[in-house]
Amino acid sequence: MDFRHLLQGLDVPLTGIALCLHKPPTRRERDALALMIDSAPALFEAYQATHARSPQATLQARRIMASFLMRSPGELVFVGLYRQNGWTERTADELENDPLLRQVDDLTGGHVRTTADTSAGDQPGRACFDLVPMPELAELKGRLVVRDPGSRAYMRLAETTPLEILEIARTPDLSPPMPDWRDLTLHTPTLRILPTRWAEQLRQWRGIYLIVDETDGARYVGAAYGEENLLGRWRAHVAHEIGVTAKLSRRNPASFRFSILDLLSPAATIDEVTRAEQQWMVRLHSRQYGLNA
Structure with missing residues (x-):
């Protein structure tokens, strides 16, 4: 036909x-x-x-x-x-x-x-x-x-x-499938119009993430936990015209790129999450050469 x-x-x-x-x-x-x-x-x-x-x-x-x-x-x-x-x-x-x-x-x-x-x-x-x-x-x-x-x-x-x-097909399928967390990279414009199923997945995930400012390659390591986990934390970063921390506030979030460094269990405690965050800051030298305070 x-x-x-x-x-x-x-x-x-x-x-x-x-x-x-x-x-x-x-x-x-x-x-x-x-x-x-x-x-x-x-x-x-x-x-x-x-x-x-x-x-x-x-x-x-x-x-x-x-x-x-x-x-x-x-x-x-x-x-x-x-x-x-x-x-x-x-x-x-x-x-x-x-x-x-x-x-x-x-x-x-x-x-x-x-x-x-x-x-x-x-x-x-x-x-x-x-x-x-x-x-x-x-x-x-x-x-x-x-x-x-x-x-x-x-x-x-x-x-x-x-x-x-x-x-x-029985049901519509226009939005692309969500990549594996290891391959997931989101730019700020995409993060602002996420399809519902992507947003729901990020809402369930807690972990350690990386922000790269594509204007100069500067990097920031962050931790996501709480009610909305990665979704809530990432959306907070791009909600306004400046970043949400002291160093990020000097930058325009429009050029941020987000990825996940470490996906943690939904049952991970806040102490476990923050300890993993500190370890990644050390590995990536994001205090000495990046945007972490």
């Missing part, structure tokens, strides 16, 4: 529908988009509201956009249908200073498509589309998986692009 069969019930022919197949080249960018869809849809909609000149022209000629995101190589998961209600031209400066796009840029590691096209005589700036989510097929969000039709072009024509349906 092909995705085009599901579109036949709409009031728009296939020639009026564009397929937006988001296929970011890096894992960080794919995971960031999945997190936005799951926990911050306004950011995702800001991301897909602007496009380079060629895909922009395709979307301008279509009334509906069907959005997909690469979940793994060869597979795309359905995000939803959007009615294209027109667009406004925005300058390069307006795009550069848009607060939502700045957040998207932070989450994706600087790969958001907002750079103005100036080659081949194009005028700087882009169209910003008014894309309104549609109720049709909304129940398939995160459940419908199709085969990637290939090619680098991500804005495609519905009538000429086959999308073989591989699976319709």
Whole structure:
């Protein structure tokens, strides 16, 4: 079965529908988009509201956009249908200073498509589309998986692009799986929009963690215990525009990167946790050369 069969019930022919197949080249960018869809849809909609000149022209000629995101190589998961209600031209400066796009840029590691096209005589700036989510097929969000039709072009024509349906899952699955604690690395923008299941896992974990300020590599060792464990402690670090300790207060948390040094038992006492914290400070020399007091 092909995705085009599901579109036949709409009031728009296939020639009026564009397929937006988001296929970011890096894992960080794919995971960031999945997190936005799951926990911050306004950011995702800001991301897909602007496009380079060629895909922009395709979307301008279509009334509906069907959005997909690469979940793994060869597979795309359905995000939803959007009615294209027109667009406004925005300058390069307006795009550069848009607060939502700045957040998207932070989450994706600087790969958001907002750079103005100036080659081949194009005028700087882009169209910003008014894309309104549609109720049709909304129940398939995160459940419908199709085969990637290939090619680098991500804005495609519905009538000429086959999308073989591989699976319709019982429950939505858009957010990426949480890594093993040894591999978990979270940047501040991601920590602020964690999917629920990630947050619940961090709420159960207590342990010793490391903060690295990516502006200069300075490091801080901390301990997490109490009612919300790692989740509560990490969120406290990024809740404001400055850090929460004497040395961290001189720094902007926006550039912090979090990881776990030692995962401890939920039954570990406060003395056991703080003793492990002191040991890690010694091992990493984070008092002499880092941000621990």
